[in-house]
Each structure stands twice: as structure tokens, then as C-alpha cells.
Amino acid sequence: MSSDNLLTKLKDIYDKYTALSQKLSDSAVIADTSEWSKLAKEQSELAEPAQKYSEYVGVERRMTQAEDALKSETDPEMRQLLNDEIYSCRDELASLREEIKIILLPKDKNDERNCIMEIRAGAGGEEAALFAYELYRMYINYCERHRLKIEEVDKNQTELGGIKEVVLNITGKGAYKQLKFESGVHRVQRVPETESQGRIHTSTATVAVLPEAEDVDVEIRDEDIRVDVYRSSGAGGQKVNKTETAIRITHFPTGIVVTCQDERSQLKNKDKAFKVLRSRLYDYYNSRNQSEQDARRKSLVGRGDRSERIRTYNFPQGRVTDHRIGLSLYSLDSFIMGDIDEMIEALAVAERENALAASEES
Numbered sequence: 001m002s003s004d005n006l007l008t009k010l011k012d013i014y015d016k017y018t019a020l021s022q023k024l025s026d027s028a029v030i031a032d033t034s035e036w037s038k039l040a041k042e043q044s045e046l047a048e049p050a051q052k053y054s055e056y057v058g059v060e061r062r063m064t065q066a067e068d069a070l071k072s073e074t075d076p077e078m079r080q081l082l083n084d085e086i087y088s089c090r091d092e093l094a095s096l097r098e099e100i101k102i103i104l105l106p107k108d109k110n111d112e113r114n115c116i117m118e119i120r121a122g123a124g125g126e127e128a129a130l131f132a133y134e135l136y137r138m139y140i141n142y143c144e145r146h147r148l149k150i151e152e153v154d155k156n157q158t159e160l161g162g163i164k165e166v167v168l169n170i171t172g173k174g175a176y177k178q179l180k181f182e183s184g185v186h187r188v189q190r191v192p193e194t195e196s197q198g199r200i201h202t203s204t205a206t207v208a209v210l211p212e213a214e215d216v217d218v219e220i221r222d223e224d225i226r227v228d229v230y231r232s233s234g235a236g237g238q239k240v241n242k243t244e245t246a247i248r249i250t251h252f253p254t255g256i257v258v259t260c261q262d263e264r265s266q267l268k269n270k271d272k273a274f275k276v277l278r279s280r281l282y283d284y285y286n287s288r289n290q291s292e293q294d295a296r297r298k299s300l301v302g303r304g305d306r307s308e309r310i311r312t313y314n315f316p317q318g319r320v321t322d323h324r325i326g327l328s329l330y331s332l333d334s335f336i337m338g339d340i341d342e343m344i345e346a347l348a349v350a351e352r353e354n355a356l357a358a359s360e361e362s
Contacts, residue, residue, distance in 0.1 A: 006100055010053045017043060017050035049103050056096050063089035105355045110211035111177035116153075116279040117168045117209050122185065124203025129162025131188045131313075132205040134336055136166050139179070141338025148172035152262045153272045167260075167276055169212070176211045181324075181347040183209045184310030191316070200316060204309075212275065213282030220277065226250045229266060247273045256280050325350045 020043040023029050029036050066085040073079050119136050121128040143150050153167040170179065187204050228248040246261035247269040258280065260273040312321045313332060320335050320343070321328040327346050329335060335343070 006097065006104070007053075007056070009104060010049055010056070010100060013046050014050045014053040017046040020046070049100070052096060052100050052103060056093065056100070059089050059092045059096065063093070101356055102352060105352065108177070108180075110180075112174055113176045114169070114171040114212040115176040115179055115209050116212055116276055117170055117179065117182075117207065118165070119163065119168075120165045120206045121163060122204035122206050124188075124201065126158060126160055126162055127188075127192045127201055128203040128205055129158045129164055130160065130192075131186075131203050132163040132166070133157075133161060134188075135186060135205055135207065136163055136168075138336050138338050138340065139168070139182075142340055143170060143172075145338060146172070146178065148175050148178070151272070153276055154258075154260050154262060169272065169275060171212075176209065178344060179209045180211075181344060181351075182207050182310075184308045186311050186313065187309055188313045189315065190313075210279040210283040213278035218278045218281045218285070220251070220274070220281070224252050225277075226252070227270070245269055249273050249277050251277060251281065254281065254284055256284065322347065 020039055024036065024039055024043065029039065063086055066082045066089065070079060070082045070086070073082060117139060119132050119139075121132040124131070140150060142148075149171045151169040151171075153169055155166040156164040158164060185204050185206050187202060189200055189202050191198055192201050226249070228250070229244045230246050230248065231244050245264055245266045246259065247266065248257065248259045250257050256277065258273045258277045260269040260276070262269065262272065310322060310324055312319075312323070313336065314321070315332065317330075318332045319328055319330050320332050322343055325346060327343065329342060331339070
């Protein structure tokens, strides 16, 4: 996008922001709480680009004034000061243009949503289940550091403490934005404790991160589902509840099945299961309509497809490598304990750079 087009678009946003500010001070709008809230939210979303436009215009004005003064100035010292001011303004404008490009990039509409995270053991038997448990603990620790709340929806453990599958509901500002790049196949390379000859084994676990869907996003018709109630069970098939509180929901059109047995209340389990079902359906239908967006993201950070290998955890070398951006960190011990911010930030930067490149091409 050229500088002229960039500024034209930014001025349109600024004008809209100004118009909304006037509407919000109108007594009729103030009296209508619903309308005022709607307009206030819209204005809030435009605040940052409107502020950058004001900054840009202000710097341009300073530069023009310095250029005009330079034409008639004869004092060498003053001319030097004016030239310095002009060069400084040019640098500021260049920096602001880069910031504006980022601000004007299309936003992921799901970024501020809560999310559903599903972790499943893949190839590797019990070692894969133990690795899935370590990923589960890694994300628990990460969420606690970032004040994201975690609720278990369903968990299927093994007798040795591994996890066959766990479904988590993660809530908090920007939960999906922070975790969306974790979707995919995670691979571990290490010597299992049961390996007597010291051979390195490779196992996998899959992670899926889905934006939490709202009631208005997905319609679930009664005739499209079957709800089964059964007794919940723990690791190794041990009964943990003698009453039928666990819920299984089957969605016939898609074949999606959701179970929840975390709560001792059948009603709470049902609510959680429907929340997961809505999110899976939202992801299912959205993914079918976003092939173009997926192709753009795949070149950078992948589609987040669960069949795509995204990361390797190499314990003998103390290394974790993300294959989408080619980044290796030699801090596996702290990484597996939840210190994954550096990787997440690198993935976000990579996506932004890709989006900027695509924007400039178009």
C-alpha cells in the first residue's frame, strides 16, 4: 500500500472517529444505553489509528514549518538547527508509517476470545501419553503466569500418569490470541525411563486451540444431536462417580462427539460439553470458508492443522525447535515448565511480517 493510500485510509478512519465522538455526546444517544455502548465500542476500536493520524499530521506540520523557515533563514547556526529538525521529522514520519501499516492490518476477529484447548497423545504409546501430560502442565503454568483461567472439561488419564486426551476451557483477555499458534503436532525426542539400552525414542502429541464460540455464532438444532448420560470414570477405568453425571453429545451432520465428566453435576457437565461442541462446530464451519486466509498463514506459521508437525522437543540437546519459523531455543527445561513467551512472540512477529508483505504486494 502506497503512502498516499495509507494516509487516505487513515484520514477516513480519523473522520469516522470524530463523527462517533460527536454522536456519543448527543443526548438522544446517551439516553439509549444499548446504542451508546455499540457506538462506544466502535469508537474504541478506531482510537489507536485516529491517534496515529493526529501524530502524523502534527509531525508533517512541524516539518513544513521548518522547511518554510529555512527558505528565508540566513544565519548558519539557525539553518543547521532547522535542517536537523527536518531530518528528525522525516525519520519520525517513516517510523509512523511503519506503525500505521501494522495498525491497519486486518485483525483476527477471534483474537480477543476465550479458547478451547485439546491435547491428545499421538504415536508412541505410554511415552506419548506422558509427553501429552507434560504439554498439559506446560500450558497450565503458562496460563497461570498470564492470569488466564483454566477449567478442565474432560481428561482421560493412563495408569502411569500420562494423558490420552484432555480438553481445557481457557478464559481471559486475548486467550486465543496468545495460544492460537500452538495448534499442530508436537514431537518429543528423548530416552524413556523404561528404555534400558539408552536409545532415543520419538513420540508425538497433538494440540488443537479453538476460539470459543458464542451462542449466536453456531446454531445447534435439537434434531441434529444426541445427548447420552453415563457414569464418569478415572485412570485405569476406576469409577470416580456412582451416579450418571458424565455427558456425551454426538452431532450427526459433522460426526463430532464431545464428552465431559469433570464435574459431579450433570448440568455443569452438559453446559461445558455444549461450550466445546459450539467451539468445534465454529472451527469446523469457519475452516471450510477460510482457504484463502489459511494459505496466507501457512507460508508463515502454518495453518494450525493438527496433522502438521510444528515443533520438536529434543531432550538430549536441551533444544526446542519450531519448524514453521526455524527458531531453536536451548532452554528446554524452562520452556517445558511454561516459559514459552519468547516462542509465542516470535510466531506473532512472523505472522505480522507475512501479513505486511502480503499487504504491500496487493
